Amino acid sequence: MAAAGIPPAHPDVLVTSRPLDEYCALFGLTRARLAALPGPLLDCPGGAAGLAAEARELGCRVIAADPVYALPLPAVVDRALAARAAMATAMAARPQLSPSPRPYRSEHYLRSWDRARRLFAADSSAHPQRYVAAALPRLPFADGAFALTLSGYLLFAYPELFGPEHQLAALTELVRVTSPDGEVRVQPLHDGRGRRCGHLDPLRHALGERRIASEVRRLPGPVDGRARRVLVLRAADHRRRAVRRPMM
Numbered sequence: 203m204a205a206a207g208i209p210p211a212h213p214d215v216l217v218t219s220r221p222l223d224e225y226c227a228l229f230g231l232t233r234a235r236l237a238a239l240p241g242p243l244l245d246c247p248g249g250a251a252g253l254a255a256e257a258r259e260l261g262c263r264v265i266a267a268d269p270v271y272a273l274p275l276p277a278v279v280d281r282a283l284a285a286r287a288a289m290a291t292a293m294a295a296r297p298q299l300s301p302s303p304r305p306y307r308s309e310h311y312l313r314s315w316d317r318a319r320r321l322f323a324a325d326s327s328a329h330p331q332r333y334v335a336a337a338l339p340r341l342p343f344a345d346g347a348f349a350l351t352l353s354g355y356l357l358f359a360y361p362e363l364f365g366p367e368h369q370l371a372a373l374t375e376l377v378r379v380t381s382p383d384g385e386v387r388v389q390p391l392h393d394g395r396g397r398r399c400g401h402l403d404p405l406r407h408a409l410g411e412r413r414i415a416s417e418v419r420r421l422p423g424p425v426d427g428r429a430r431r432v433l434v435l436r437a438a439d440h441r442r443r444a445v446r447r448p449m450m
């Protein structure tokens with residue numbers, strides 16, 4: 203795990219450990235699509251997810267980026283255990299948070315996180331170069347380095363930490379490191395209480411001014427009682443992305 207000069211991981215942001223199948227459901231992906239990617243996949247933030255380890259088994263090269271990787275691995279695992287406990291408490295208090303379909307409920311769901319966390323710990327210990335300590339809105343990757351970039355449960359989930367300008371800068375950076383032939387997928391588009399981002403239209407307009415095409419894609423079936431919407435971004439003309447203006 204690299205470190206040097208990145209902002210520390212914010213203590214209020216949960217370090218979750220989702221498995222590959224949950225990533226596929228949340229981002230509208232399939233294992234076959236991941237296996238067929240023409241280049242590496244960036245997961246930012248990667249948290250303590252099992253994605254990198256599991257997708258590698260499919261032949262998909264995943265790089266995970268997250269400021270928490272600046273911490274020693276046992277500290278990251280402790281943060282992941284704390285997130286698991288927070289999720290268990292939240293699901294007990296609000297049963298609607300339990301994911302659908304019904305058999306895929308609380309205990310089963312949390313066990314899938316346990317497995318993903320163990321895969322993460324083993325993989326990041328064996329292959330630390332796959333887990334890069336970095337914080338949006340600045341990533342240490344070359345332009346167009348990734349065929350697909352995923353960003354889950356950060357930019358719209360914590361609006362108190364990521365305001366509109368920060369979101370715009372982070373989304374622009376995610377597009378920069380993604381191939382012009384690829385795409386960036388971001389979800390959820392609501393915060394932890396289910397409140398939708400109220401400035402998505404001006405944000406998409408500002409992205410458009412930076413030659414970034416955006417689409418809100420609706421996925422079938424709710425998760426945690428909420429409609430699934432994914433923001434999909436593509437560089438409309440990557441040569442003009444350097445033009446940066448204030449958003450509003």
Ligand SMILES: C[S@@+](CC[C@H](N)C(=O)[O-])C[C@H]1O[C@@H](n2cnc3c(N)ncnc32)[C@H](O)[C@@H]1O
Nearest residue numbers: 211216217218220247248249270337338354355
């Ligand atoms: C809720 S987890 C999401 C992890 C994973 N994407 C998932 O869906 O389970 C949020 C992660 O964002 C990371 N994070 C916080 N600030 C960040 C930043 N500025 N840039 C990138 N990641 C950040 C945290 O360390 C944490 O691991």
